[in-house]
Structures are given as C-alpha cells and as structure tokens.
Amino acid sequence: MNRQQLVEQIRKKQTCLCIGLDPDMERLPSVLSQGEEHPVLAFHRAIIQATAPYCVAYKLNTAFYEVLGSTGWQLLEQTLELIPDTHFKIADAKRGDVEHTARQYARAFFESLGFDAVTVSPLLGKDSVQPFLDYTDKWTILLGLTSNAGSQDFLQLPCGDGYLYERIMRQASGWASPNQLMFVVGATWPSQLQQLRQQFPDHFFLVPGIGAQGGDLQAILESGQAQSDAGLLINVSRAILYASTGNDFATAAAEKAAQYAREMAGFLQGRK
Amino acid sequence: MNRQQLVEQIRKKQTCLCIGLDPDMERLPSVLSQGEEHPVLAFHRAIIQATAPYCVAYKLNTAFYEVLGSTGWQLLEQTLELIPDTHFKIADAKRGDVEHTARQYARAFFESLGFDAVTVSPLLGKDSVQPFLDYTDKWTILLGLTSNAGSQDFLQLPCGDGYLYERIMRQASGWASPNQLMFVVGATWPSQLQQLRQQFPDHFFLVPGIGAQGGDLQAILESGQAQSDAGLLINVSRAILYASTGNDFATAAAEKAAQYAREMAGFLQGRK
Numbered sequence: 001m002n003r004q005q006l007v008e009q010i011r012k013k014q015t016c017l018c019i020g021l022d023p024d025m026e027r028l029p030s031v032l033s034q035g036e037e038h039p040v041l042a043f044h045r046a047i048i049q050a051t052a053p054y055c056v057a058y059k060l061n062t063a064f065y066e067v068l069g070s071t072g073w074q075l076l077e078q079t080l081e082l083i084p085d086t087h088f089k090i091a092d093a094k095r096g097d098v099e100h101t102a103r104q105y106a107r108a109f110f111e112s113l114g115f116d117a118v119t120v121s122p123l124l125g126k127d128s129v130q131p132f133l134d135y136t137d138k139w140t141i142l143l144g145l146t147s148n149a150g151s152q153d154f155l156q157l158p159c160g161d162g163y164l165y166e167r168i169m170r171q172a173s174g175w176a177s178p179n180q181l182m183f184v185v186g187a188t189w190p191s192q193l194q195q196l197r198q199q200f201p202d203h204f205f206l207v208p209g210i211g212a213q214g215g216d217l218q219a220i221l222e223s224g225q226a227q228s229d230a231g232l233l234i235n236v237s238r239a240i241l242y243a244s245t246g247n248d249f250a251t252a253a254a255e256k257a258a259q260y261a262r263e264m265a266g267f268l269q270g271r272k
Numbered sequence: 273m274n275r276q277q278l279v280e281q282i283r284k285k286q287t288c289l290c291i292g293l294d295p296d297m298e299r300l301p302s303v304l305s306q307g308e309e310h311p312v313l314a315f316h317r318a319i320i321q322a323t324a325p326y327c328v329a330y331k332l333n334t335a336f337y338e339v340l341g342s343t344g345w346q347l348l349e350q351t352l353e354l355i356p357d358t359h360f361k362i363a364d365a366k367r368g369d370v371e372h373t374a375r376q377y378a379r380a381f382f383e384s385l386g387f388d389a390v391t392v393s394p395l396l397g398k399d400s401v402q403p404f405l406d407y408t409d410k411w412t413i414l415l416g417l418t419s420n421a422g423s424q425d426f427l428q429l430p431c432g433d434g435y436l437y438e439r440i441m442r443q444a445s446g447w448a449s450p451n452q453l454m455f456v457v458g459a460t461w462p463s464q465l466q467q468l469r470q471q472f473p474d475h476f477f478l479v480p481g482i483g484a485q486g487g488d489l490q491a492i493l494e495s496g497q498a499q500s501d502a503g504l505l506i507n508v509s510r511a512i513l514y515a516s517t518g519n520d521f522a523t524a525a526a527e528k529a530a531q532y533a534r535e536m537a538g539f540l541q542g543r544k
Contacts, residue, residue: 125422
C-alpha cells in the first residue's frame with residue numbers, strides 16, 4: 001500500500017488508528033478456549049471483524065507470536081491473512097542486523113509474509129537498513145524516539161548538535177523518500193514529537209504509547225500531523241484488545257476503537 | 273550453561289570457536305535435497321556431528337529461519353535439539369523493544385526455546401534489556417561494537433567523553449555481572465577491541481567478523497582474551513558451513529573448523 005492509498009484510507013474513514021494485535025495468552029477471553037481453531041486465531045478473527053471500520057492499519061508485534069514457538073509463527077501468518085486489503089499491515093519486529101542478515105529479515109517480512117511495513121532498528125547504521133529500503137514499494141519504519149523511559153539512556157543522549165534520536169532521524173531521512181520511510185515517535189514525549197514534526201514535516205510517524213502507556217491523544221493530533229496530509233498512524237493495542245475479557249470482548253473492542261476514531265475525526269477533518 | 277562450565281569447555285577443547293548455523297537455502301549441498309527430512313535439518317545434523325569436537329558454541333541467526341516462515345521456526349526448534357548439552361547455545365536475534373514486549377522475547381528464547389544466550393540490542397535502554405537480565409542463569413549478549421561498516425554511522429559517534437558504543441558498554445556493565453552479560457565486539461575493529469578489552473577486562477566478548485567478513489583471528493586472540501580466562505567466543509559461519517557444497521560438505525566443514533581450532537589452541541594454551 002503506497003502513501004496515496006494509505007492517506008486515502010485515512011481521509012475516507014477520518015481515522016489514523018492502528019490496532020496492535022499482540023495476543024497475550026493470559027488475557028484472552030475464556031470463551032475462546034473451547035473452539036476448534038486456535039484461541040488466538042479466533043480472537044483475532046473476531047477483533048478484526050469488529051474493529052476494521054474504525055482503523056486503517058493493524059500492527060503485529062512479533063514477540064507475542066514468537067513466545068508461542070513455531071505455532072506462534074503460524075498464527076502470525078494466519079492472522080495476516082485475516083486482515084482485509086484495505087488495511088495497512090505492519091510487522092512490529094524492530095529487526096536490526098548486518099547487511100547480509102538484514103537482507104534475510106527484509107525477505108521474511110516483505111516477501112514470505114507480505115507485510116506492507118516493518119519496524120527496523122537504526123543502531124547498526126545505513127548498511128543494516130538498506131536491504132529494507134531496497135523494497136521501494138514497501139515501508140521501512142525506523143525507530144526514532146521510542147515511548148519507553150529507557151529511551152533516555154541512549155536515544156536522548158546529546159550527540160553532536162542534538163540528541164542521538166535527532167541525529168539518527170536526520171541522517172536516515174537522507175536514505176530514502178518519505179514515501180517509503182516512516183519513523184516511530186512515542187506519544188509519551190509530546191513536546192519532542194512536536195519539535196520532530198517541525199524538523200520532519202513530510203514523514204509519517206507511527207506513534208505508540210497511547211492507551212496503556214498513558215500518552216495524550218489530543219496533544220499528538222494537534223501537533224503531530226504532517227504538512228501535506230495526516231502523516232500519523234496512532235497505535236493502540238491493549239486498551240482495545242482487552243477492553244473486556246468477557247463474552248462481549250469483540251463489541252467492547254469495537255466500542256473502544258470507535259471512541260478513539262471519533263476523537264481523531266475531529267482533528268483530521270478538512271485534511272487532504 | 274554458566275561461566276565456569278563454558279570456560280571449562282574452552283579449556284578442555286583449547287578452542288573458543290562458535291559456529292553460526294545460518295542456513296542459506298541457495299547454498300545447501302544439492303545432495304541433501306533428495307532426503308526424507310527437511311534439507312536444512314539434514315544439513316545441520318551432519319554439520320553439528322562433524323564440527324562438535326572443534327567448537328564450544330553454536331549460534332543460530334534467527335533471520336535465516338524466519339525467511340522460511342513457520343517451517344523455519346520449526347527448523348530452529350529442531351536444530352536446537354540437535355546440539356549436544358556440552359555446547360553453548362546462542363540465539364542471534366538482536367531483539368530490542370520496550371519492556372512489556374522484551375519480556376515476551378526473553379520468554380521466547382530462554383523458556384520456549386531453551387537457549388543459553390540471546391543477542392540483544394541496547395538502543396532502547398535499560399528497561400528494554402532488564403527482562404533478559406532477569407534470567408540470571410542465562411546470558412544476555414549486548415551489542416557493543418558491531419562488525420559492519422555501518423557501525424560508524426551511530427555506534428562510533430562521539431557521545432560525551434567517548435564513542436556511543438563505549439558509553440553503551442560502560443553503562444550496561446553496571447546492569448549485571450560479567451557472569452550473565454557478554455558484549456558483541458566485531459573482529460573487523462581490532463584496535464577498538466583491544467581498547468575495549470582494557471576497559472572491560474572481565475566480560476566475555478562474542479566476536480563475529482572472522483572468515484567471510486575478513487577479521488584477523490590472530491590479532492583478536494592476542495589482544496582479546498579476558499583477565500581471568502579466555503573470555504572470547506569467536507564466531508565463524510559461512511567459511512565453515514559452506515567450505516564445500518559437494519558431497520564432502522561435512523568433512524570440509526570439519527576440516528575448516530579444526531583449522532580454526534588449531535589456530536586458537538596456540539593462543540589459549542596455559543589459560544585457566
């Protein structure tokens with residue numbers, strides 16, 4: 001899915017909500033354990049069906065699948081097939097390795113699995129990111145400023161004439177166009193996000209940290225939109241997935257997603 | 273496997289060779305394609321049997337399994353079962369994510385899969401590494417200075433009173449003891465490795481970059497050993513795995529591994 005198509009979905013639905021499909025076995029609704037198919041798959045089927053009208057993207061965090069072993073990797077493949085073509089598909093994998101290895105990761109996520117986008121760590125430098133960028137019809141989502149407190153340990157260190165995360169983003173923005181390169185910027189750092197938007201007016205930001213991590217949605221929408229279009233994918237995982245763990249889990253997830261979508265609509269109105 | 277047991281293996285075998293099991297479908301010996309089991313598994317079975325006497329560790333690079341989809345993840349599990357208990361098992365996964373996610377990765381590699389060690393990216397800071405360190409009977413192998421040219425983009429940036437990689441290693445060395453924390457230091461930066469050894473006399477270094485990447489084994493052995501014991505795991509992947517792609521691939525791999533082991537023996541002699 002290219003930028004125009006993604007922006008068109010955002011405009012049409014008036015939402016830039018991305019839903020994180022991070023299956024936590026300990027929090028799955030108990031009603032699902034009796035079914036014929038794997039409870040995670042039944043869960044995702046119901047969640048996707050209920051929430052698809054309120055979001056434009058789904059993000060699958062590989063950790064939550066890998067913890068289930070090879071079954072988990074199967075569930076990752078099967079979950080991906082449940083997502084309609086109208087929705088942007090993100091592998092939240094944060095891979096980062098030397099070129100020869102990175103090429104295998106890029107193939108895994110873009111070719112074998114068919115994701116639209118994958119999150120990538122910039123730590124190892126350009127040659128470790130290039131194999132992802134070589135897929136010019138796919139998206140590389142580079143870690144900029146992550147939402148966790150630990151981002152202060154290294155990413156927020158002064159490095160030359162700015163912080164390390166700024167240096168990384170500035171350098172990386174020269175590696176590819178904003179039509180195939182996004183940045184992760186955590187909602188938990190609203191003033192930094194505002195400054196980053198001024199420095200990078202054209203890039204899409206994938207914004208985690210709303211919901212369970214406490215980021216302020218309104219602040220992000222006010223200051224985070226790009227110059228020419230929304231330029232935001234705002235991710236919510238747990239607050240939607242586990243809105244209820246009773247039999248009404250899907251309805252509860254849809255209501256929560258609709259609530260986020262409504263909040264976004266006000267801010268996105270009138271945008272191209 | 274704890275430090276004492278690992279050092280005992282190194283002492284006994286007079287080698288600190290680690291062999292990377294990175295299955296490249298395009299380079300597998302053609303003789304394996306006719307067998308009953310998956311060619312990757314047959315390949316690893318033969319390679320492990322042939323090389324086990326000459327190495328103390330095997331390192332599985334997850335990228336080369338993930339590119340094969342859920343079958344690949346199964347092969348990862350099955351390959352792990354082929355490795356004898358006498359050998360140290362490393363997941364070269366370079367995972368790095370926020371705490372809540374990192375906890376799932378740690379469970380995946382230490383519990384579900386049962387690796388002794390996993391490589392971890394420090395970029396997201398202490399809270400992203402802590403879930404791995406919480407397994408005090410396992411090893412966290414943190415990226416220090418990676419072997420690729422791209423490490424010059426960010427890891428080798430001046431940051432405060434040193435380079436970023438030094439800053440990371442110094443800070444991280446306070447997070448856990450050298451009995452559960454190693455660093456990745458590339459063989460392609462011999463003078464930096466020598467300096468790092470002086471700054472970190474007690475930590476094990478996992479050293480990639482020998483073989484296909486051109487690092488100098490002798491230089492590493494001369495300057496890289498720890499104060500109290502070898503403190504080195506030197507990884508070779510392609511140069512051993514694909515020493516021959518003919519019917520003699522296992523013998524050729526064993527010969528190549530034995531050759532590396534012999535070079536190491538001279539330097540390790542007399543070490544505890």
